[in-house]
Amino acid sequence: MTITDPLLHVSGLTKHFPIRGGFPVKRTVGAVRAVDGLDFQVAEGESLGLVGESGCGKSTTGRLITRLLEPTAGRITYAGRDITHASRRQLAAVRPEIQMIFQDPYSSLNPRQTIGRIVAAPMEIHGINPAGGRERKVRELLETVGLNPEHYNRFPHEFSGGQRQRIGVARALTLSPKLIVADEPVSALDVSIQAQVVNLLQTLQKDLGIAFLFIAHDLAVVRHFSQRVAVMYLGRIVEIANRSDLYENPRHPYTRALLSAVPEVTDHARPRERILLTGDVPSPIDPPSGCRFRTRCWKATDQCATETPPLTRIDGNGTGHLAACHHPETARTTVAV
Secondary structure (H helix, E strand, O other), X not given: OOXXXXXXXXXXXXXXXXXXXXXXXXXXXXXXXXXXXXXXXXXXXXXXXXXXXXXXXXXXXXXXXXXXXOOOEEEEEEOOEEOOOOOHHHHOOOHHHEEEEOOOOOOOOOOOOOHHHHHHHHHHHOOOXXXXXXXXXXXXXXXXXXXXXXXXXXXXXXXXXXXXXXXXXXXXXXXXXXXXXXXXXXXXXXXXXXXHHHHHHHHHHHXXXXXXXXXXXXXXXXXXXXXXXXXXXXXXXXXXXXXXXHHHOOOOHHHHHHHHOOOOOOOOOOOOOOOOOOOOOOOOOOOOOOOOOHHHOOOOXXXXXXOOOOOEEOOXXXXXXXXXXXXXXXXXXXXOO
16 A cells, blocks of 8 residues: 555654663663654554554654654654644644544543543633534534433543543544544453444544554454554564555564464464564663564574664565565465454
């Protein structure tokens, strides 16, 4: 899939958190390289999944896109406008169009405010007075996300985790955004209601034409929701492809290992190969040279230690399958989820 006119264009996005040390004057003695040079695009109305192990930089990426964090380097372009280092005043016109759904529905809602006040807050901040009034708009949004409009005056503690996340979704929809960054929106929910929330987001995405950056570690959920998938490892994207291409023909060894770990009903006639990675994920303070996955990869060579593999197209059918690997898997590899 080639995006000719992306809504969001990220190039070389980097975020390093400084490590302070020394005595008596604290100075910078190192840095946590949480995000280290990301390149990806999101088209209007598209859903891009971002997956990877815990600590790979997924959530930091989401906060950089929404400008809750200041990038160390790189460029973020939204609708043709460079917002990488835009000031608070300059971002005022963009913020209504880029919203975020947070991971924890318990801590992301103010326990001292009613849900009516919580959902109406974005309108108050931006001075928006919709036709019929803010209360009517909030009640309509609550109904849109599957909640009872009569619960307008209730407090967050009176709702379940799934209902609280629906409140968070309603708040994100208040200003009619064009892009929503969903940071692990169902990982804190009970398995029995995860599908309900994912289906709700999918319906909203299709009906309202909202683009999503869907951050998650659950590969099955990402496959259900996202049209394209980007795989992260230790601060970098190692593979991007259409959903079917990535799940059926993973080309990066790390992606193949991730998919092999997804539980499934075993077909004894065609048992699936299980890939067990050795060692631990290296520290983002001192990542390996060259390919960052080489210390756990069964295909690593001397080239992998000295040369950083670029994220390049490796398919021949024009689908836009990209991988950062000197020795990619062959296209015949098939993994079912």
